[in-house]
Amino acid sequence: RQSGDIFPVIEDLENLLQQDERYALAHAQLAVVLGFSVFETGRDEPDIVPRVVAHARRALSLDSDDERVQAKAALGLLIAGDPKRALHYSEKALQLNPHSVEAIHVRGNVHCGTGEHETALDYQREAMRLDPLFPTYYHESVIEANYLLRRYDDAIRVYGNWDQPFSHATAYMAACHAMMGDQASARELADQFIGSRSEGFRMADYVAALMRYFSRDEDRAHWREGFNRAGLLPEG
Numbered sequence: 001r002q003s004g005d006i007f008p009v010i011e012d013l014e015n016l017l018q019q020d021e022r023y024a025l026a027h028a029q030l031a032v033v034l035g036f037s038v039f040e041t042g043r044d045e046p047d048i049v050p051r052v053v054a055h056a057r058r059a060l061s062l063d064s065d066d067e068r069v070q071a072k073a074a075l076g077l078l079i080a081g082d083p084k085r086a087l088h089y090s091e092k093a094l095q096l097n098p099h100s101v102e103a104i105h106v107r108g109n110v111h112c113g114t115g116e117h118e119t120a121l122d123y124q125r126e127a128m129r130l131d132p133l134f135p136t137y138y139h140e141s142v143i144e145a146n147y148l149l150r151r152y153d154d155a156i157r158v159y160g161n162w163d164q165p166f167s168h169a170t171a172y173m174a175a176c177h178a179m180m181g182d183q184a185s186a187r188e189l190a191d192q193f194i195g196s197r198s199e200g201f202r203m204a205d206y207v208a209a210l211m212r213y214f215s216r217d218e219d220r221a222h223w224r225e226g227f228n229r230a231g232l233l234p235e236g
């Protein structure tokens with residue numbers, strides 16, 4: 001997915017819900033896509049988080065037996081800055097189906113967001129083991145966990161193996177190189193990231209969304225340090 005793809009996906013899901021307002025999985029997926037959209041568009045509009053939470057809660061109220069609904073709603077809640085409920089519903093998804101690759105992946109995302117980075121990597125490895133044809137966006141959580149574990153080389157290696165990386169992940173690579181002291185590569189990647197942003201992109205909004213996703217102060221500070229060293233923050 002690239003930023004230009006986000007709005008059609010949101011529109012398609014909203015159209016589905018106009019046809020069937022009780023479609024729990026569509027509510028859960030819409031929660032995820034709405035929350036994710038800020039990372040690609042850099043527009044953290046005031047109604048985004050309330051909409052994410054509303055769709056996640058509606059999904060959960062409509063279907064308590066589908067692990068996909070529980071997992072997607074959990075991820076939406078994590079993106080919206082509610083790690084406690086994200087942990088609860090991601091655990092419930094695994095209870096419903098311990099072998100669900102999606103539930104395992106989301107549980108890894110939640111552990112990454114709440115600061116248990118080694119555990120996050122264990123879950124992602126298990127998801128990839130169970131499904132060798134896993135969606136390549138699973139790489140994003142692996143990159144994030146490695147960055148926060150100060151394993152910048154590993155994060156860069158994983159990015160190199162990602163065939164269609166999210167465009168916003170270029171900012172992660174800029175931070176990795178900056179934290180390794182490779183300022184030239186960091187600034188080149190930072191320029192590439194900024195140059196690829198759509199009109200109206202606000203780095204402050206992007207960072208604000210990332211700060212919601214990661215609940216530990218030390219993880220938030222580490223992201224800010226990397227972006228600052230790479231020259232991505234206004235004060236950098």
